[in-house]
Amino acid sequence: MNTLPDTQAYTHPHQFLSASHDENSRRTRIVVLLTAVMMVGEIAAGFYTGSMALLADGFHMATHAGALGIAALAYGYARRHAGDARFSFGTGKVGDLAGFASAALLAIVAAVMAFESVLRLYNPVEVAFGDATLVAVLGLGVNLVSAFLLGGGHSHGHGHGHSHGHKAHAHTPHDHDHPHHDHPHHDHPHHGEAQPGAARGQDNNLRGAYLHVLADALTSVLAIVALLAGGALGWVWLDPVMGVVGGLVIARWSWSLMRDTASVLLDQTDTQLAGEVTEVVEGPGDVRIADLHVWRIGPDSHAAIVSVVAPFGLTCDAIRARLAPVHELKHVTVECRHAA
Numbered sequence: 001m002n003t004l005p006d007t008q009a010y011t012h013p014h015q016f017l018s019a020s021h022d023e024n025s026r027r028t029r030i031v032v033l034l035t036a037v038m039m040v041g042e043i044a045a046g047f048y049t050g051s052m053a054l055l056a057d058g059f060h061m062a063t064h065a066g067a068l069g070i071a072a073l074a075y076g077y078a079r080r081h082a083g084d085a086r087f088s089f090g091t092g093k094v095g096d097l098a099g100f101a102s103a104a105l106l107a108i109v110a111a112v113m114a115f116e117s118v119l120r121l122y123n124p125v126e127v128a129f130g131d132a133t134l135v136a137v138l139g140l141g142v143n144l145v146s147a148f149l150l151g152g153g154h155s156h157g158h159g160h161g162h163s164h165g166h167k168a169h170a171h172t173p174h175d176h177d178h179p180h181h182d183h184p185h186h187d188h189p190h191h192g193e194a195q196p197g198a199a200r201g202q203d204n205n206l207r208g209a210y211l212h213v214l215a216d217a218l219t220s221v222l223a224i225v226a227l228l229a230g231g232a233l234g235w236v237w238l239d240p241v242m243g244v245v246g247g248l249v250i251a252r253w254s255w256s257l258m259r260d261t262a263s264v265l266l267d268q269t270d271t272q273l274a275g276e277v278t279e280v281v282e283g284p285g286d287v288r289i290a291d292l293h294v295w296r297i298g299p300d301s302h303a304a305i306v307s308v309v310a311p312f313g314l315t316c317d318a319i320r321a322r323l324a325p326v327h328e329l330k331h332v333t334v335e336c337r338h339a340a
Helices: 021-049 052-080 094-122 129-151 204-233 238-265 271-282 316-323
Strands: 185-187 288-298 301-310 329-338
Touching (some): 052 094, 052 204, 129 204, 288 329
Parallel strands (some): 301 329
């Protein structure tokens, strides 16, 4: 009587959160608190002084506080459900979903900011320049502190930093090849932690929070410039003009974040990484890739499905060994089809 093999040695968790997930979550919660406190102060001061730039900064900060709150909730949700089997590839992309939401809110902020500023150009009001400037400077200080907190965990790079020289992942050997059959064989290797030298991916949830803070800082700087010029030179028109400029810059940031997060959510192929996979698999010249899918499943993690046409005797384990130096791959499925 045949005994079915034990699969425990071949199973693995699907937790693909960033290595800095918990630290980024803590930073974001601190910034949410700072932003909420400053938001109340700026809105109150804006109504008191009559400054459009200051009111815009306060109301936009309210929107940013909401977006930062979404980022904080996303970190918590991803951590709580990291082991939930309902998520096929874990919760590593929850942050990208939150980042997309942040980008949408940034776009709304930009549109409202520009619209209100244009209205103020045609209907100027008296501004208490001195009081408004003091509050704007205070708001800028809070924004800079927040940017410093989030910037400590924010990765600005987009490259992979590929390297083939480091030690390969250790895998438990398990061969599913049957030399006398011509049907496909699927191999799901167990992957350990990322290599110490691996380049850290970009956390789009943190990036969204970071851009909201930068948008606040930009609005504060523009408000300060407009208020100083208005008080010294009487250029009341500069206040709403700065609002239009700020809206255009924020819209550009919004588009960039929306584009990048959408590509992750839609499982867009990482062409650079796919090229590296093709290079290491087909390099020896004995196999050809028939089908290849490479996509991102977390800030530090990518998945790949590699289907190869190989001669008899070349196993899926051998193909998997070739992929070991590609440190970005944390979940790989190898399919071997044997040519006649």
